[in-house]
Amino acid sequence: MTQTITIDPVTRLEGHGKITIQLNAEGEVADAHFHVTQVRGFEKFSEGRPFYEMPALTARICGICPVSHLLASAKACEAIMSVRIPHTAAQLRRMLNLAQMVQSHALSFFHLSSPDLLLGMESDPAQRHIFGVAAARPDLGRAGIALRRFGQHIIELLGTKRIHTGWVIPGGVAEPLSAAKRDEMLAMMPEAYANIGLALAAYKQIADKFQQEISVFANFPTNYLGLVNEDDSIEFTDGALRLIDTKGNLIEDGITAQRFPEVIGEAVEPYSYTKFVYYKPLGYPEGSYRVGPLARLNIVKKMGTPKADQELAEFKQIAAGPVESSFFYHHARLVEVMYGIEKIEQILADPLILDKHVRATAGVNRLDGAGQIEAPRGTLNHHYRVDDNGKITWANLVVATGHNNNAMNRGVLQAAKCYVRDGKFTEGALNRVEAVIRTFDPCLSCSTHAYGQMPLQMTLLSADGEVVDRLVR
Amino acid sequence: MTSAARCLILACGNTLRSDDGIGPLLASWAEDRWRNDSRVRILCDHQWTPELAEEVAAAETVLFIDCSLEQGPGEILLRDLSPASLKPGLVTHHIGAAELLSLAQDLYGKRPRTAQLLTIGPDSIELGEGLSEPVKQALAVAQRMLITTVQCLLNQQPD
Structure with a gap:
């Protein structure tokens, strides 16, 4: 039986x-x-809404990564408006996205996964949570809370609210950055560096104890997708998508948001409300791939900031080609947090960061538009169609969890076996x-x-x- | 950013969930009432999360405000609170007031010398804006209780 x-x-x-x-x-x-x-249905009930409402509307999909939806949506709206946003607005948005990545990764590593990593997979489930971590390693518990605060406070300084800020609008951002806020952000940097340094050191000390988990936690060859810059460095807010194969060879580069629907398809399985995303030329499920921190570090040649580049070099030594085990998502997440802190500091040093020109305006100039960014969990694409009055007639959102769905299911099977x-x-x-x-x-x-x-x-x-x-x- | 307060008022609730909005409403009222008093710090969120342990640890005294399904509609209860270990369940997005005290102690080695919890019983926490009649009627009493409690907490002398 x-x-x-x-x-x-x-x-x-x-x-x-x-x-x-x-x-x-x-x-x-x-x-x-x-x-x-x-099941939720945002795509359907956004039909009939004015396109410029979409960033605020779709941000309500999530309380952890609302910034991702805000940005992808605003970019889709800007495609409809056919505008290019001012440099300063682009930099401020990039900083907002990185701040969200830092706080979200801190939540994932410290609150959700560190109980398994620090206390052990077999530890008493009654203690296997953030309280257990607080008792065992209060220094790491404090570091996690401080990194969350770092990201959330930058979001609050930029957008006046930690969650569901309305600061990102089609065409740019609602308000420029003040010198006082910039200086407050810069003052937070030393503590942030100390905390991510502590987390990386702790992870590297304990990772070797999880050899069996490493070997069966979704440890198989897949393709990988993520945004990159033209210089092969990591990108979260602009750039274009790159897809590599199981050996790290390029499958396709330069996939813009507008081209995304041509090459990326969505399949449906009867057991889940989440769609299964795949690369159309390879078909389903052969065209499945992974996104998110592991994928991003596998596809880039450099991070583009000094400390994160050192960490990337160390990460790349794990395997000759792409790092395959999903256990290493944890490691990749911490490398990205280091990058996020460094990049925010670099952006704050941009001589134009306090510029007042932060918004472009236009009406409906195209009836179809798409935008894409890297959410903490991976690639996010918003694609809208509008009528002549700018009302949404159709919307499709392709989210990170859908891209990873096939790999998650295969990973569950591998671990269960x-x-x-x-x-x-x-x-x-x-x-x-x-x-x-x-x-x-x-x-x-x-x-x-x-x-x-x-x-x-x-x-x-x-x-x-x-x-x-x-x-x- | 975290800053030490003589009295930290920490409210939670959702104004789109009818009487669950009593916490945010009282927090907003308290903002106006103690706007010019730097000894009082007021924070309000949809839920209490582990991050708030840092704020709680930094405060000399704390008054938590929430709605409680264990009380009748409009019933107000003020009680002293002691640290408690985590109940089984989820801790990602919300933890209780007593657990926050415990987490503050574990992580930061300190907690407020006095902690109290003010709760109001709801008539409805279904989707909707505005308070039910019993909770509306309790609002003035809750505000007076808030003034008296904060005054007592501010008058407390450090050990």
């Missing part, structure tokens, strides 16, 4: 999901799925299956465009589809 294990809800994620593991008659894992069980044996599993084993998903730091609210409360379940199904066991948190 075959069986199914269900983990429901999967915890320490942004949104609702569950995992089912199908066992065969011998009690071995036959298949596994990560289900995103919430390692940790579920003879139809038996321990709490620690199931935590590892969940931890595979956490490495991707998916945002399920974004991916289905949640209503209600967070959380993931794990179900064990028999070969004839009967529920044999279920873990519900």
Whole structure:
């Protein structure tokens, strides 16, 4: 008789999901799925709204990465307006995006994943949370909180609100930066450097203890996608997309937001509300790939800032080609935080950063427009069509969690095959299956465009589809 | 940014969830009431998150304000609060007031010498703006209680 294990809800994620593991008659894992069980529908109910409302509207998709939607949406609107925003506005937006990346990565590493990394995958689940980290390593707990504050405070200084700022508008930003705010940001830099230094040192000390997890946490060849600059350095806000293959060879470069729909498709599977994104020329599922911190570090040749470049060089020594195990998303996230702090400091030194010209204005000049950026979790593309009056007639949002969906499902299967044996599993084993998903730091609210409360379940199904066991948190 | 306050008022709630908006409404009223008094710091969020431990640790005294489903509509309760360990569940986006005190102690080695929790019972926390009649009627009493409590907290002498 075959069986199914269900983990429901999967915890320490942004949104609702569950995992089912199908066992065969011998009690071995036959298949596994990560289900995103919430549905929202932003694309549909934005129809009929004026296009210039879209940044504020779509930012409400998420409380963790609203800045990502703000920026991708504003860029799509600017494509409709056919305007190029002033240099200073572009720099200020870049800084906003990096500040969000720093606070989001700090949340992922310190709040969501450090309990597994510092306390152990098999540690008492009653203690495996931020309180346990606070007791075991208060210095790291404080560092996490301080890095979150760093990112959130820069967002607040720029946009007056930490969450759902309305400062980014089609054409630029609503207000220039003042000298007083710039100086306040610069004063935060020393503490931020100290905290990311502490986190990187702690990670490097403990990573070697997770060799088995490294070997089965979505450790397989895939393609990788992300934004890069023309000089092959990492980019989060502008640039164009690059896709590389399993060996690191270029598949396609220079994918702009407008070209994105030509080459990127979305498939649907019956067990999830999140779509499965793939590269059209290779078809589905062969054209699947990974995005986010691991992908970005795999596709770039340099970060473009001194300390982060040193960290990238060390990261690249993990493998001869692309780094494959998703466990290394954690490492990549910390390298990106270092980059974010350095880049913000560089942008603040731009002689034009206090310039007052921060907005371009125009009406509807095209009936179709798309914008793309790198959200903390990976590539985000907004694509809109409007009528002559600028009302949205169609919208499509392709989010990071959709790009990673195939790899997350394969990763769950790989880990389940390692940790579920003879139809038996321990709490620690199931935590590892969940931890595979956490490495991707998916945002399920974004991916289905949640209503209600967070959380993931794990179900064990028999070969004839009967529920044999279920873990519900 | 974090700054030490003689009295930290920490409210939470959602004004788009009917009576759950009582916390933000009282926080907004308190902003006006103590606008020129640097000893009082007021913060309000949809939920209390672990990051607030830093603020709590830095304060000499703290008054938490929230709505409580355990109380009848418009019922007001003020009580002393002690640190508590984390209850089973999710901690990413929200933790309780007693847990915040505990986290402040664990991370920063200190916590306010006095912590109190003011809660108001809701009639409805469904989607919608504005307070129900019982909670509206309780508002003036809650404001008077807030003034008295903050005054007591400010008058406390350091140990």
